[in-house]
Amino acid sequence: MDLAELVRAVGGHEQYAAALASILGLTDVLDLPLITDEMLQELDEKLPDPEQRLAPIPRRKLDLVREYLTRTDLEADSEVLSSPHRFPLDHIERRHYQQLIGMANWLVTMGRLDIHHAVTTLARYASEPNHGHMDRALRLFGYLKKFPMKGIVMDPTPPTFENFEDEYKPDPDDLLLYGEVEEEIDEGLPTPSTLGDAELQITAVVDANHAHDRVTRRSITSYVIFIGSSPIMWTCKRQSVVSTSTYESEFRALRHATESIIFLRYLLRSLGVAVNSPTRVLTDNMSAMMSSTLRKTHISAKHAALSYHRVRESIAAGIITVEHIDGNNNFADLGTKSHPVHRHHELVDMVMV
Template sequence: MKYVLDLLEKAGLLECKPASTPMEANIDLWRDDTSLLDDAVTRPDITFAVGVVSRFMHKPREVHWTAALEILAYVKSYPGKGLLYKKHGHTHISTFSDVGYAGNMGDRKSTSGFCTFIGSNLITWRSKKQDIVSRSSAETEYRAMAHTACEMVWLRKFMTELGLVQPGPMPMHCDNQSVIYIAQNPVFHERTKHIEVDCNFIRDAWEKKIVSLIFTSSSQQLADILTKTTSSKVFSTICDKLGMINIYAPV
């Protein structure tokens, strides 16, 4: 909380109006008709917003500064918000993998995101713009799933070294049924040459029962706030499911 208040004071926003989300839905930060700024200036709930704004640090404009102030206005609403770790009686690994397809209006690159749970506690998360432009959502999904699977394999090895062996395959939740179907059916090989490495990596992990691919509806996709902006209602619901609470909220 002290860090948040110090940050707000440094930005001159201690008296600003609080915001319910760190970034407005459908905001356009790729406009170049606003003035350039003179000076270019971790929490899972602000990871995506901070990542997007950071892409313009080399040439920030007023619209980007306004977006950065919106993040601070959101943090002011919940200065004591953070992850609460509880005992759930198990240490099973599970993940949610998602993609914001072609969400970057400047170059139409997609944003990958995943969140990893151990014992139902959020342990790691990532939001990153992909390096290349993809012509299909399946390509972006497989690229994101491959990164997620790598994280799962690393965590499984780490947990094993601690003497906590994972029982059975680790569930990976994805909201794209066609991608899951292709991963489980090698007959689509000719149609997926452009994503052959990522596709085969996921298929190999599935066949060896390292991961299990589970379809999750978009409304239950917890990695959504790592790949795109959402409404305040959806945003709040996902934060609750990620295990985030405001420790200074009145009981």
Template sequence: MGFHQSKADPSLFINGNGMNFLAILVYVDDIFVSSPSISLIRELKTYLDDTFKIKDLSNHGYFLGIEAHMTSTCLNLCQHKFALDILIEAGFLDSKPVSTPMVSGHRLDKDGGEAVTDVASYRRLIVHLLYLTATRPEISFAVQQLSQFVDSPTNGHMSSTHRVLRYIKATPGQGIFYPQNGDMQLNVFSDSDWATCSTTRKSITSFCVFLDSALISWRSKKQATVSRSSSEAEYRALAAVVCEVQWLNYLLKDLQVELSRPTAVFCDNKSVVAIAENSVFHETTKHIEIDCHIIREKLTQGLVKLLSISSSNQVADGFTKALPTAQFHLFLSKLGIQDLHAPAYRGYWSMQHVEKLTKLRGSGVK
């Protein structure tokens, strides 16, 4: 039918342009189709059914465990049923809920108490929680920390995992909010926490990418090497961000989205911005791997624009550490998280929250 495979994502197949654009996303035997034209979708489904005998699930409502709730103004993605299934399997459906996934300032290490006898149950919980981060970015840091100990978990690690489950119990229907209209431009927040691992002294890379005010990509991951300074750790995190922005540019281009200006990358470390923009700082960066200097190359090409931001406005901060309750709730509001299954929020998020999120544009987060 004339489709070609996307070079950015081998699971994506695209065809046509404008009102005749068709996109197919394939995961094993599950297929998701999108197009501005409903007649093209029907034609494609007829062709696939004649060839493979498909089962048509109609409009997007439930796909690979992710629930989609769409209105004329917004889209919400959550994993309400999957979250409840995790709680039921772990026996935490009647547990006492908590307001944050981790205790503020709490650090996990390898020596966290006695070894867990049922290691398989710990690993199974971590696998479930990893998949839950597809729509629950706020638990990414907690899950990243806990996933380091799947080889030999202790009762302390299990206790921290149970706290994450109690947090999920408080908000099982929480998910990501996407407003329908917005400026098709990328805004990125990059952060790092230096040498926080007590065992390896490696740092945490974190970032979150917004398409206007809609969160589309995020990461909380331990760096592969040890950094000699906080600036070096931030610089490595920034290199990961630039690579992600380059990939997103390729992917958006395949989806017929053209970005008209460089991506704004916000960093709260002024020395890192100076290092990226000025090669005079060679003496302090000559030991850093060459691939990290992709930042300077992409700056020259106009792909990204580095902007300094205060630490209090750094959205990615919640991906590097466990925050106090008040800061954590502020972190949630900046990410664009909502709970459709909480009646008190249904009228609030559709108006008040959209207004807050649109302020991400420009020089920082309000």
């Protein structure tokens, strides 16, 4: 624990911070307890010079300080949050929690995809939060305070991936089931204004976390879509039905990404941007990647088969290609689960600066 951190957290008042650390017996960040009225009174008496005494800092603000100083990772695991052994918040605290989640959702929309999984998990409990949920919401804002300048960069060059495996080349006969299908292109769209043969590469990375939700056992879908090397669209959400296998949840995630890609390709063409090449879709699930092109694969469940055929038909139409990426380099994993601090920052650094 660096006393300078505590000084900054309480507004730069060094004596106030030193007295607070002394009263609390602060030797390590994790030892900092909840602030009580008795501590505030002792703090006021400990400052020897009356002129140095400050107006008492509200306990709520000091609790925020405590959260900022203790932990700044984004732990928001559903197993922890779904625990019933927590006291519920009162109506004022609940409103405060909902405001925090609303602000965090706005930040995700504005480009902070590094907090998307935490916000999505916490938002599920917005109607009836408890103190455990508030604890992690405050921790989330502690993370934002510690890393306020994270952002995305507009880069038109195609993305590069380490340990990338070449696209699996399917036999054209494997997709004959869908006939001579083609991508639907509106004839009324403007002529592309891109000079020469230049075309912006669209790439999507997709991942799913099977049975992520500890209450309903629904899986979670995460994908990030790039134009060039710039993240343009991203999502992190629970799937609408329970998947009985990892394979099924991964295919459902592929279908969600495919539908967003179709929308994005239409939008870009509407803006006069040339979109001719198939969009690369990268997944770390080899079974889903292989099954998207092999005719012998059969899925009997209707809801799973719809995702399966939606993806395969899009491949046959030349809208997407499905490729494999090493799981260690799949930064869509950022939206599927909580990670240890070092792994979280490793993934964030792949897509943000």
